Amino acid sequence: MIGAKRRQGHRGFFALFEHLDSTIEACKALRGAGYKGFRAYAPLPEHDLLEEGLALKHSPVRVFTLAGGLTGAATGFAFTAWTSMDWPLVTGGKPILSMPAYVVIAFECAILFGALSTVIGLFINAGLPNFRRMVAYHPECSNGSFGVYVTAPHARAETVRELLTGFEPSELREDPEGFDV
């Protein structure tokens, strides 16, 4: 475990919500109040929460997929073509560059590279693997509850607490330190 990144001069609030709609509204309210670096937690990929509550749009992962796939296809073709021309020996009366046969290799390479770079893209964008200490977390978030974690400077701590309490969290935890998550 690596230590968590601290946010200087901030306090952390973790609100646990039982209901999906209150979580979405809390996120909207936080966004409306100008908070940016807060995190929502969910036990499932809840699209209403991601799109409506947090206004998340396109994920750059798709660029990784496309780039990986194209690289793979190009590599597959280049590799087979280069190795065939390296020792141009006619076998079976077939052309040295037997493109239809190389399509199979290029296709498999496209899938392989595309898949692996999708995973790399996911890891980079989602910040995984994340072996920092699990500070801003609640184990209920993998079970049946939603969560919101927000940090605020000491001066504004009161406002944040009031804002979160307004959405009736089942639990509101206040940490003396804020963390980057």
Added chain:
Amino acid sequence: MATADLTSRGALPNPDVQKYEDVNRDVLKVLGRPGKGWWVLFSIAAAGVGLFLTSWFYQIYKGLGVSGLNAPVGWGVYITTFVFWVGIAHSGTLISAILFLFRAPWRQAIYRASEAMTVFAVMTAGLFPLIHVGRVWHAYWLVPYPNSRFLWPNFRSPLVWDVFAITTYFTVSAVFFYLGTIPDLAAARDHARGLRKKFYQIISLGWRGTDREWHHFSKAYIYLAALATPLVLSVHSVVSWDFAMAIVPGWHTTIFAPYFVAGAIFSGVGLVITLAVPMRKFFGLEDYLTVKHFEAMAKLCMLTSAIVLYAYLTEFFLAWYSAEPPERGSFWNRAFGHYWWATWIMLTCNGLVPLMLWFKRVRTSISALFAISIFINIGMWFERYVIIVTSLSHEYEPWAWGLYRPSVVEMGILIGSFAWFGFWFLLFTRLLPPVAIAEMKEVVPPPLRRRKEAVQ
């Protein structure tokens, strides 16, 4: 606003599962202490792995002569079993990737187990080329690199394509499987204690379920599914070209790729049913793997069985219609020659027995489906045996015909491969959540405050 309208989300309403917490409770309890039954099965599997390794080491020590392989039948039980296991793998990717893209409402409950089956089946299949080449210490020659005279492999050969296809398939399906389990491993981590918690902490990669993680995760999952879908169709096509590219009568047909893919899905769904029936019973997952799921799988079997039967009949018809004596002779030999019994087992198990699935009463009876799925497994193994062995034993020149009989070592490895597969699958049911927790929650109505107020 979040809607509770589940049908619009393409989910199968499941009245027995009400809350998110229920899913965690029911699935994670499976990961507890294994019962007696599990240990019994595990010991049998471990003993079978012993048989597998003993047979293989014996063959390595003595040489390939201990198998029944000889001219003209140079491919026998090993390649048959290789194709069988690759085929088994296919339904897992079908259920996890293709049905995901099609938003099929019944895949959530079953896909984790079938995906695990895919990974272990490819792991099993991948051993067979190594067993089959005999001198396994030279197995690295399969890797495409130049030899000592700087000659590269011949990329026009379907056997080289196969190396690429199987390697890619194993890598991608393993990655897809692992990625899908990460959120559930986090759930297991939050549930477990002590050493188990540490274990899940590491393999869940510190997943926390934040918006950022879910956002990229769900996108990455779609792209991986989109990549796995053409992959699964290509892999068994490439495997079929191992045969179809050769000019052996009985192999050299263009129908092979679609015919093999349909057969692969057929056999794979068959094995998913075979595995899911006892799993559901032992682990008390009746609320999750319902009769509806089994009926949907039975329908898939119905469809693919019809395609496979059609392909069998087409092959016979084309052999006759081609007016090629070797082709006609090959198929006559297939149906009425030395291996007639294998052919009729294949036709009965894959063509006739699944016709019973056209009755709804059979499709909704779990025990009937279990019995039929066993027939499918047997029939699909024999299909590959028939294609490989009968064709090779009866090629062009009558003086080059010959028979093949599997040796004890080959049978040991065949039986052992099932144990090897079972060994991993049993470990899987204890270590990883066998039902996808996060995805099952998508079928459960989300907890809404507003609805609660409306009720009050």
